[in-house]
Amino acid sequence: MSRQNARELGRFFNPESIAVIGVSREVVNFGGSSFLHHWLAAGYPGRLYPINPKASEVMGLKAYPSLRALPEAPDLVMVAVRADLVPAALEECAEVGARFVHVLTAGFSEIGTPEGRELEARLAAIAQERHLLIIGPNCMGPYSPSSHLTAWGAVPGLDGRLGIISQSGGVTQRFTEYICSLGVGVSKAVSIGNAAVLDSPDFLEFMAGDSEIDLIAAYLESIRDGRRFFDLARRVTPRKPILLLKGGQSRRGSATVASHTGRMAGDPVIWKAIFEQTGIVPVANIQEWVDACLAFSLLPKTRGKGVFIVGGGGGNSVLFSDACIRAGLEVPTLSRRSMDRIRPMVPVAGSIAGNPLDFWATYLMTDLLFEALNAAYEDEKIHMVVIDRLIPRIAFHSPDVTADSFSEIIDFIKTHRRAKPTVFTIDYDGGDPDLIRQGSEMRARFCRAGIPAFPSFERAISALARFHQYCRRVNGKRPASRCLHIEPMRPD
16 A cells, blocks of 8 residues: 555544444444444534435434435445445445445454355455455444544543554454543554455554554554565654554464454564564553553653662562562662652651662652652652552551542642653552552542553553663664564465
8 A cells, every 4th residue: 555545544534424334223232233323422423324225214314225325425334234245335335436444244254264265355356446445344443532433442432642453343442441541542543353455554554644643552463464564663663652462472372363353373483573673562461551551651751771669668679679670670779869868758667768768658748759759850870760559558548648648649740740750550459349449540540640550560660661672772772673574474
């Protein structure tokens, strides 16, 4: 696809009119009618055209027997009919001049039969012959909160500057709901399924040139044109980080890919080389994906790996220091000037002034917390700050803990957010349901205020380590190699 065509893909995310081929009179759990229902519920402002030859009205909207009967060529057509009826629907799209098509229907190469593969090849041939741009088949299609195009994922959605490319609708729906609940909004997301026509490199090129997107998150199981993806990623990552969750890296996972999207997963060794040589940031699961998005979306760039740890207590301070070292970070000794600032404020009994600052009750003494943070922000050895256990278990039963104290902490961090990356850990693990509820709410409150908060120290450090590695690469200390040779990763 040319650069010009890549820019055309924006039509998928901001259509002024949508036709749905294959809607029932009633809302069903999944299908064309459920998408139509959600668009109406989300307040989609454009024109909606249900296509049903046996109905005059669907969900309060005038229904039409075919695309030919519409008063205009719709900007976007969703095809939600049986797989064997899809080719005829595509021909009708071409006939009326509707070039942008989302094929929701499954039953193609992913079912592993010659008939399914032949049907998908026919779909791709029609697209090429009739100049159609098709997402799918077997996918959830486009998602855009700013356009109220939110039939899946978080409804009505949270607008932001994150772009998402995924071969799995279920994974992407889970991810968008999770990340939006923590205050990271989505600019555009696309579930591409089998990607018979438009593939991940097409949308990567589009999002690379989209001024509304600063960060790209991708879930991929395979890539048809590995060479193009590799070259694009090398150009994109210095400007826009790419956080990639790669599915199918185990032998069993690789076998499952074929039954999900009808593709080969690709050699894990090749993917490791791709990560190293393009600057793509790999993540292993949904939690790491979300954590990395928080760090990359909300934190200022860092130029070093020195971590200042606040809170936690004695034993935890030791374990946290070990976790930092294992992740490739450092826990440097504070400068004499920093020590002189914070030592007089630290209670002698049960606490140690230093790095880590062994004082668990930071949430009770905001003056100490703020003085320690100011010292860390001015200390040349410190590049990142982790404040641990802002709400330990005992906090929920302490009369000294108030909402005002947390508001004060949030206001301070927001005022100094560009100083050095600063994150919180809010430990609400365990069996106390009240603790879990309040801790989860507090985490979301901090994240929505633009301050990353993680449910454990280990997850915070893992996200910071990825962020540091990316910043180090962008700062020019780790130039990319140009030696990797990549062949297409999809079978004929």
